[in-house]
Amino acid sequence: MSRRRPRKKAGLTETFLTSLELNMRTYHVYIKRLKNYYLNMFEWKGLPDSVNTFYLENQLFHRGYILFYFDERYGYLALEGVLESDVNLYNEPTKYRAFAPNGYEKKLTNKNAVVIYNDLSREPMFQDVEMYAHRLTLVERTIDVNLETQKTPKVARVSPEQRLSMMNVMKQYDGFESMIWGDKHLDLKDSVEVLDLSTPFIAPELMLYKHDLWNEAMTMLGIGNTNQDKKERLVQAEAEGNNEQIQASREVMLNARRMACEQINKMFPDLNVSVDFRLEGRDEGDDSNKLEGEDKK
Structure with a gap:
């Protein structure tokens, strides 16, 4: 017996419901990860x-x-x-x-x-974890949306007579044809209107921000972290300052x-x-997992 699909709520589109589900799922993933660490x-x-x-x-x-x-x-x-x-x-x-x-x-x-x-x-601790989970969800889903907008950056409007011709042009374009051929009735200048929906690809910058945000959450929990995505190396004073906050x-x-x-x-x-x-992998009397700069007793 096949499972019945859940009924849609009035006024809510399938796209909205999918986005809502992903938002909630992403949020709960971050809540779970941060809580488990704690x-x-x-x-x-x-x-x-x-x-x-x-x-x-x-x-x-x-x-x-x-x-x-x-x-x-x-x-x-x-x-x-x-x-x-x-x-x-x-x-x-x-x-x-x-x-x-x-x-x-x-x-x-x-x-x-x-x-x-x-x-x-x-x-x-729950309120603090909840705040960081919300912020991490926001940047994660923004990255998803930014990636989605890269898929179809342009919309073309053509007459019904030109539609089939344009579809054939796009097939050749997707097939990496070195030359695209059209007959004398193919009018690309006057009969085709193109709406540019392209957006800047900012996912790499958002990933850096998410990494910094995650490190901030780790510091809040007292878990060691370093900003490995920085182009320049952390100077000793910066590393020690971060270790002091973690401690x-x-x-x-x-x-x-x-x-x-x-x-x-x-x-x-x-x-x-x-x-x-608790430090993972620490044996009795082993202080090798202490923070950098911490005195070993």
Whole structure:
């Protein structure tokens, strides 16, 4: 049995629907790529098996915080929750309510739970990733449109009598004929009107801009990057300046997590929780993947 095609919405052309689908698909591709990089950035050590690190980082990505505590039935947990209005002298919440999708709830305080924050501003990463995904989608789809306009740069208007002759001319043109022949009735001067739709080919410039935008997103995430598309080589000062920004981006997230680790270990002495920035391919004691210019300890 053949599948039924989805019905078109009134007033929407197939071209518009295709463009809308590509826009959304491109946007979600960039959201997924950036989110996956984020979810894989931090390596937690010493967490009990009852704590799901993917769930932990996913909550920090979307909500900016998560609650860590001990439950008499389930053991140590890290769950989403609500920071209630009671605050201390430093405007920090002192009462929380943890919950889970299965209906589980538990009331907590700063005496028996620790709030793990995504960064020092205590904000989620999703809004930042969403902004860069939007910008990357815009430039990516602009490149697609610019390429599309290169395919048919001209439109010709001819009389019905001249249409077949012109089609034969174009067939010879597409066939790389060294000479195009026409009979005496072929009038190219007065009976053919040509509308020039050609646009400048700016895809290479847009690709450079997209590369810079991607590097900016990587810097935001604290992931190493270099502008390899520059014609001139980066001078040492530029490279070190970029490395400092990358390191700063790492530390605002890493330090927020390490502060939580200190609180967890103090509140629950039987635990020794720590977290590091994950570097692909790094062995124990190997600092070869540190940023250029970083002191090796």
